[in-house]
Amino acid sequence: EVVLTQSPATLSVAPGERATLSCRASQSISINLAWYQQKGGQTPRLLIYGGSTRATGVPLRFSGSVSGTEFTLTISSLQSEDFAVYYCQHYNNWPYTFGQGTKLEI
Amino acid sequence: QVHLVESGGGVVQPGKSLRLSCVASQFRFSNYPMHWVRQAPGKGLEWVAVISQDGTYRNFAESLKGRFTISRDNSENKLFLQMNSVEIEDTGVYFCARPSGGYYTPYDSWGQGTRVTVSS
Numbered sequence: 467e468v469v470l471t472q473s474p475a476t477l478s479v480a481p482g483e484r485a486t487l488s489c490r491a492s493q494s495i496s497i498n499l500a501w502y503q504q505k506g507g508q509t510p511r512l513l514i515y516g517g518s519t520r521a522t523g524v525p526l527r528f529s530g531s532v533s534g535t536e537f538t539l540t541i542s543s544l545q546s547e548d549f550a551v552y553y554c555q556h557y558n559n560w561p562y563t564f565g566q567g568t569k570l571e572i
Numbered sequence: 573q574v575h576l577v578e579s580g581g582g583v584v585q586p587g588k589s590l591r592l593s594c595v596a597s598q599f600r601f602s603n604y605p606m607h608w609v610r611q612a613p614g615k616g617l618e619w620v621a622v623i624s625q626d627g628t629y630r631n632f633a634e635s636l637k638g639r640f641t642i643s644r645d646n647s648e649n650k651l652f653l654q655m656n657s658v659e660i661e662d663t664g665v666y667f668c669a670r671p672s673g674g675y676y677t678p679y680d681s682w683g684q685g686t687r688v689t690v691s692s
Contacts, residue, residue, distance in 0.1 A: 502679075509682040510617065510679075512679060515672070521680065522680075557677060558676065559676070561631070561633050562622075564616055564619070567616045
């Protein structure tokens with residue numbers, strides 16, 4: 467089973483600043499990794515797939531990158547609506563697994 | 573716009589059974605494998621199970637094998653999760669999720685979830 471380790475668990479950033487979230491896979495998953503945003507009590511929303519491709523309708527301030535088994539989600543200039551929990555997920559093979567999440571707070 | 577609506581959650585005693593449903597609309601249901609994902613209170617997301625487009629292939633999280641069953645009815649655009657011998661740890665919100673393509677693609681659509689509480 468692929469273990470995804472997200473860091474940090476909590477990230478405090480001011481609006482307008484940049485946020486960088488990390489997700490490390492325990493083994494190679496190619497680029498089969500997605501990022502989801504979940505706001506309190508809501509359904510997760512797909513942001514990034516294939517490690518770096520923005521999903522439909524996702525603002526340009528969200529970007530993803532890959533280096534080996536290290537994946538990064540960057541939010542270039544935080545807006546108030548971006549404060550949420552972010553999960554990475556691999557879909558390279560069964561079982562799919564999720565990271566434990568990073569809470570992005572003001 | 574893809575629409576997924578779960579139902580069937582509620583309060584159930586440990587050791588009992590529960591059947592969750594997910595009704596799909598606004599897309600060709602039979603063209604997609606479908607998944608269940610759950611989230612314990614205050615915790616992260618956990619993949620539960622997947623079923624193929626025609627229902628012949630199924631896979632489960634290792635910890636759930638033998639207790640949960642996934643099925644579908646393509647004639648009614650419905651997905652099911654049969655939960656048997658439920659445990660306290662099965663408490664949480666259960667989402668049905670549609671991948672953007674076939675296997676090994678991310679989820680581009682989620683239902684709003686149905687809440688399951690296992691308690692005596």
